[in-house]
Amino acid sequence: MRLADDEKAMLDGSEGPARQKAMELLVRYGEALGAERLVDTRNVCGTMGATMPFLRDYAAAHGGRLDAVFSEFSLDSPEVLEIPKVKVYSCHLQQGLDPEHAAQQGIPPQAVQVYRDGEAYFGRLGVQLMNTCTPYQVGNVPVKGEHCAWMESSAVVYCNSVLGARTNTEGRESAGAAMLTGKIPYWGYHLDGNRLGTHLVELAIEVKDTADWGLLGYWVGEAVQDRIPVLSGVGEIPNLARLKHFGASASSSGGVEMYHVVGVTPEARTREEAFGGRKPCAALRYGAAERRIAYERVNSTGRDRDVDYVMLGCPHYSLEQIWEVCQLLEGQRIHGNCSLWIFTPWATKQLADRNGYTRIIEDAGGFLMTDTCSSVGRVLPKGTKVAAVDSAKQAHYLPAIMGVQAWFGTTAECIQAAITGRWQGGLQ
Ligand code: F3S
Secondary structure, eight states: OBOOHHHHHHHTTTTOHHHHHHHHHHHHHHHHHTOSBEEEOSEEEEOOOOOSHHHHHHHHHTTTOHHHHHHHHHHOOSSOOOOOOOSSEEEEOOOSOOGGGHHHHTOOHHHHHHHHHHHHHHHHHTOBOOOSSOGGGTTOOOOTTOBOEEOOHHHHHHHHHTSOOBOOBOOHHHHHHHHHHSEEEOOGGGSGGGGSOOEEEEEOSOOOSHHHHHHHHHHHHHHHTTSOEEEEOOOSOOOHHHHHHHHHHHHHHSOOOOOEETTTSTTOSSHHHHHTTOOOSEEEEEOHHHHHHHHHHHTTTOOOOBOOEEEEOSSOOOHHHHHHHHHHHTTOOOOTTOEEEEEEOHHHHHHHHHHTHHHHHHHTTOEEEESOOHHHHTOOOTTOOEEEESOHHHHHHHHHHHOOEEEEOOHHHHHHHHHHSBOOOOOO
């Protein structure tokens, strides 16, 4: 790989051993990928904390030292290095627990202490403690063309597709190295030619609500796998929540990291622009039959209709989604055999607190939680066997990770399940 002078200097150790290790890692990574060079990035989103049990154990075995965790798990260095402040704007993604709801989540106090120590440590390094899978909802909104180094599949697909910024799906190591160097391999979605559509998806039915966009994403992801779908025939312009759910689903059932919606997303003003003048390698049609297939797939684990857990907020809910839930929930009471947990970025929760939404949710018997989710944190209300979700991504992962059944439906159906304790959803 060709290296610029500043990159060579970091590799030679001129900025200390941690940045040297980070450059070594990026060079190894870039060469394995066939990248010709690195590119400057000023926007990194990654995870570095030690809230997952095996990371807590590693920290404990090293006297609680978080630089040991960063050295081993972000820089691939068994030798404990002194970690300098991050070089570029860097945000922390979701963590493994919500410190304010540790009791409900069954998290031991020692784990909360590790979390607090981690926040203090990474805060001192200059990491922005957003603690969410949706950094773009709380102020990290890169502009079109900006080179980023983001982890988290639902964030990556949003970044590429909706914002028109450029990122591959980085890992904990490459994101950690990018924070210290401001560099990332220049390959994949950083390059113009790799961002063009491959598959045309003609919509033959109206895609109505957020759950419907999730179903569409689930079907498209299975159909195109890790290629780039171009949606054509979209009626009403989808809002943030709909595009967020579409991308999260498509990246779960397949490996979609970028999509185009003709007339909506920034690199698809026209169909020709989306395909860069090339012919699509396949043309697909999404109609009522395909929608039903997706619905049945997403609901394939749901059997028992008694629901004991309703989880909303995958990806983390926006304020608008919390507001919508509150309109459905105000004055109601969650069923005695059911729990309602809603996940959102903690910055959004501050607004929800001030708007009175947290109070509405809590008065109904639910919780507005932050920083994590049931799949990532592996946190469920005690005894959960059957969950209901309005996210196809969560319906995909929760049964696999936590061994529970999951029903998928609209937000209104989920709230109805929370109130009645029964799943009464169905495809409309
Ligand atoms: Fe976010 Fe968890 Fe879903 S981290 S995208 S809420 S699986």
